[in-house]
Amino acid sequence: MQKRAPLTWLENRLLQRYLRGRGIEIGALWRRFPTPAQTRIWYVDRFDGAALDDHYPELRGRILRPDLLAEATELPVAPRSLDFLIASHVLEHMPYPLRALRTWYDALAPGGALLLKVPDKRYTFDVKRARTPLDHLLRETHDQREHFEDWVANVGNRSRDSPGFDEAVDDLMRRNYSIHFHVWIDEDIREIIEFTRREWRLDWAPVVFWGAHIWRKEVTVLLART
Ligand SMILES: C[S@@+](CC[C@H](N)C(=O)[O-])C[C@H]1O[C@@H](n2cnc3c(N)ncnc32)[C@H](O)[C@@H]1O
Numbered sequence: 001m002q003k004r005a006p007l008t009w010l011e012n013r014l015l016q017r018y019l020r021g022r023g024i025e026i027g028a029l030w031r032r033f034p035t036p037a038q039t040r041i042w043y044v045d046r047f048d049g050a051a052l053d054d055h056y057p058e059l060r061g062r063i064l065r066p067d068l069l070a071e072a073t074e075l076p077v078a079p080r081s082l083d084f085l086i087a088s089h090v091l092e093h094m095p096y097p098l099r100a101l102r103t104w105y106d107a108l109a110p111g112g113a114l115l116l117k118v119p120d121k122r123y124t125f126d127v128k129r130a131r132t133p134l135d136h137l138l139r140e141t142h143d144q145r146e147h148f149e150d151w152v153a154n155v156g157n158r159s160r161d162s163p164g165f166d167e168a169v170d171d172l173m174r175r176n177y178s179i180h181f182h183v184w185i186d187e188d189i190r191e192i193i194e195f196t197r198r199e200w201r202l203d204w205a206p207v208v209f210w211g212a213h214i215w216r217k218e219v220t221v222l223l224a225r226t
Contacts, residue, residue: 011220015208018113018222021083026072027090030062033115039084042067044075055178073099080109088117089218092180095144098137101192105202105225114204114223120212121183128154132182134191144181148172151179186211186219193221 012034022040025033029052035041045066047055052063070076072087072094085104094100104114121127129150148169152158158165172179184192190209196202208222 007215011210015115015220015222018207018224019084019086019115023082023084023086024068024075024077025086025088027087027093028064029056030059030064031088032064033086033088044068044070044072046071073103075103075107077107079106082107082112083109084113084115086115088115089119091116091118092182092184093178095147095181096140097182098192098196101196102200105196105204108204108225110225112225114225116189116221116223117218118184118189119180119218120185122185123212123214123217125155126180126183129183131184131188134188134195137182137192145169145173147181148179155179189219189221193223
């Protein structure tokens with residue numbers, strides 16, 4: 001048993017109190033979030049099982065087969081129809097994370113909950129990358145190349161003028177590889193949520209906000225729609 005397993009179990013038990021009724025988990029991949037037995041849950045991903053095997057060969061054999069194929073920003077559900085939505089280590093994979101949050105909010109019924117887990121860059125392979133400011137998310141364009149370049153340079157540790165750098169970027173883009181488009185620390189996530197409340201008047205509030213620590217390398221937020 002890993003050192004922090006009892007703590008994770010306890011945290012998950014607490015979070016499960018907010019998961020009731022019908023919901024979906026986006027991008028569960030190999031690590032579906034444990035939900036209470038009475039819930040009805042569907043698993044959504046942008047790739048089917050075979051494509052996930054190709055994309056994540058290191059996880060082959062452990063990957064959960066999705067029930068539904070969909071882009072996280074285009075969920076095939078009626079507005080206000082879900083009691084809960086789980087996105088664990090998914091937001092940072094979104095080219096347009098603000099659009100994703102808006103989509104997830106719209107899918108939630110009043111009283112519904114979004115469980116969000118986002119890795120904190122200080123404790124991951126993103127440590128060398130610069131935090132993404134909110135401003136950038138608001139200015140986001142369709143040219144995503146700079147994100148792939150940042151990934152190859154600072155996660156792949158390849159110098160931008162080294163031979164093969166551009167080819168490595170091209171290859172990831174051609175495969176639509178699931179990089180972390182944006183990287184944050186816990187306070188950035190708080191700022192993004194506050195932005196959706198203040199500027200978009202989204203009627204949700206964090207009932208759980210656990211910041212990242214050396215023993216919990218992610219931020220965990222439970223947003224309840226009121
Ligand atoms: C890093 S994995 C997360 C695995 C697991 N939930 C966890 O907590 O470790 C990201 C998952 O999100 C999925 N994903 C990435 N971009 C997506 C998108 N635009 N729409 C739907 N799913 C997406 C990936 O295919 C993958 O299954």
